[in-house]
Amino acid sequence: MKKFLIFLIVSLVLPVSITAQSATCPSDVRAREPVACAELDRLLKEESEAQKEVDRLKGLGAGFTSDIAFLTAKINTAQANIKSKNNQIALLTKDIAIKQSKINVLDGRIVKGKQAIAAILRKTNDINSYSLLETVLSDKNLSEFFVDMDAYASTEEALGNLFAELRSVKALTETEKAALAKKREAEAVAKAAIETAKKQVEIANAEKKTLLAINNANKKTYEQVVADRQAKAAKIRAELFQLLDIKPIEFGDALRYAETASARTGVRPAFILAVLQYESKLGANVGRCNRPQDAKKWQDIMPGPLHYSNYLKNGKTCNGPNSPCSYRDDQSAFVRIMNSLSRSTEGTPLSCPIVGIPGWGGAMGPAQFIPTTWEMFQSKISQALNIGTPDPWNPEHAITAMALYLSELGAGTQDWTNERTAACKYNSGRTCYINGKAGPGLSYGVNVMAIAESIQRDKIDPLQNL
Structure with missing residues (x-):
């Protein structure tokens, strides 16, 4: 029993790395995927340069040539955005898989911890069930009985330690789940940005094509x-x-x-x-x-004074005897x-x-x-x-x-x-x-x-x- 407890407690306190999400490549991702992160840096720089060209062309005078150049720059910016977001999604997909794996490991530790606590409680209950008469009439000798009492004391201590470690692992699990949720949100943002950029390219290409056709055919001023x-x-x-x-x-x-x-x-x-x-x-x-x-x-269709009064009577909750109830x-x-x-x-x-x-x-x-x-x-x-x-x-x-x-x-x-x-x-x-x-x-x-x-x-x- 003691060996099992020592193994379980050691397995529960193994360190778990928690990393923060950053705007581009987090430090842990950069260490793990240096080539992909370098490519993302390059794509983001390319996107920034394309946006600068769009901003520069905004200040030029109106006309077919400047409008076409502006649309071309907008297309380049949108296409650069698509490339960088696809890169980010690829990195996030890998990171999400890693986070999910960590969560699975932590969930497994929690299950083992609960099983160990149940076993300890059963053992404690067995020892607590001894009465004085049972001790006297037991086929065990006194030395065996006091060994059990020593086991009881160590079991009680192990139980307290295990509860503390279980709480720690649950906290780590929640932290990892929160980090995973943020990464999934970032993935959703990147996917939405790609769809928006694709539509921008489609619209700008169509407008550019129209302007080129009008300009070449001299149909309109x-x-x-x-x-x-x-x-x-x-x-x-x-x-x-x-x-x-x-x-x-x-x-x-x-x-x-x-x-x-x-x-x-x-x-x-x-x-x-x-x-x-x-x-x-x-x-x-x-x-x-x-x-x-x-x-x-x-x-x-609305809660009224009676509902709110009962809410107050219940101690600012609707989980009480007074109803109908509402907080407003x-x-x-x-x-x-x-x-x-x-x-x-x-x-x-x-x-x-x-x-x-x-x-x-x-x-x-x-x-x-x-x-x-x-x-x-x-x-x-x-x-x-x-x-x-x-x-x-x-x-x-x-x-x-x-x-x-x-x-x-x-x-x-x-x-x-x-x-x-x-x-x-x-x-x-x-x-x-x-x-x-x-x-x-x-x-x-x-x-x-x-x-x-x-x-x-x-x-x-x-x-x-x-």
Whole structure:
């Protein structure tokens, strides 16, 4: 028994290397893959040089030649980006496999540790079961009995050591799992960047081909080409941007509101509009409540004073005897919001609860804020827009509120991973991945990122590249 314990404890305390993730090649990866990391350095430098050429050409005068040169530089930059990201993915794939192997080893140690603890507890229980009468009547002599008692003392000590080591190994496992999650996120970012770059190459090649054909055939002057671009831009601005529960607005107005909010919060306009568009779609899908024709009214779909009172009675938890229970009182907040707008609570469209998913309804307007959350942002919206009372059904107010909230959720960095995480939190209140598994908001985050890319590529870029 003692030999087994010594072997197990030694095996559990073997050192495990933990390395941090860096922007290019982490030090451990560079030591393991020097050639691949050197190639990545070269590709990143090539990408940087290509971007410098794009920036230089931006300052040149307009014309067929300069536009074609600019498009060529953009294509070169995108292609260099694709090469560097493919290199990063190859390195990350190897690193992910190594991390997963470490986790498997640690998981194995945890299993062995639990088995050893069970064996020790059984042994301890056997020794504890001796009574004085059993000791006297036992066929063992006294020396054998006291050997067992010595084993009991050493077993107790080994048990304490084993618990400590098991906790240490579990902590190491969690650290490795967190590192693995970051590497998988980095891999997802690189793959998304490749898809974006491929589409940029496709669009720039098509535009370059068109300009070359026009220039060679002398069919149009450059001024006519610019006029065509301006006409396309005017059409994009005039397109209707559908919003939930209010009249659609022109895309040009939606973009202007988003750009103003972006200047204050740092959140990309395309990302703001993508969340707004998806929220309006989701809100329409879950159905409307509280309208005159609806069976469910606002009191039926929101938690109220009773729910919140029971939450407090239970010690700020809903795991108690008092029910119905909720950590918020949306009903009172909704009444305050409607009173501040001098509107009736009756008849105002609200989102219904999602069928089949536990939770409440009552989300308001195109940004789908619940009443208690809207109240948290009211003063910030008023300050940002220099207005009195913000209105959840006003598109400018809703877009501003959404940008402020997304910024607090981390989207102001304009990093792909942080944007997707902010979208997941906006939808579900939780990160995209929970304990290494997909969270309830992951599909929402993925869809929002796809919409943001489409809005940027098909609407915003054409307006900025006149």
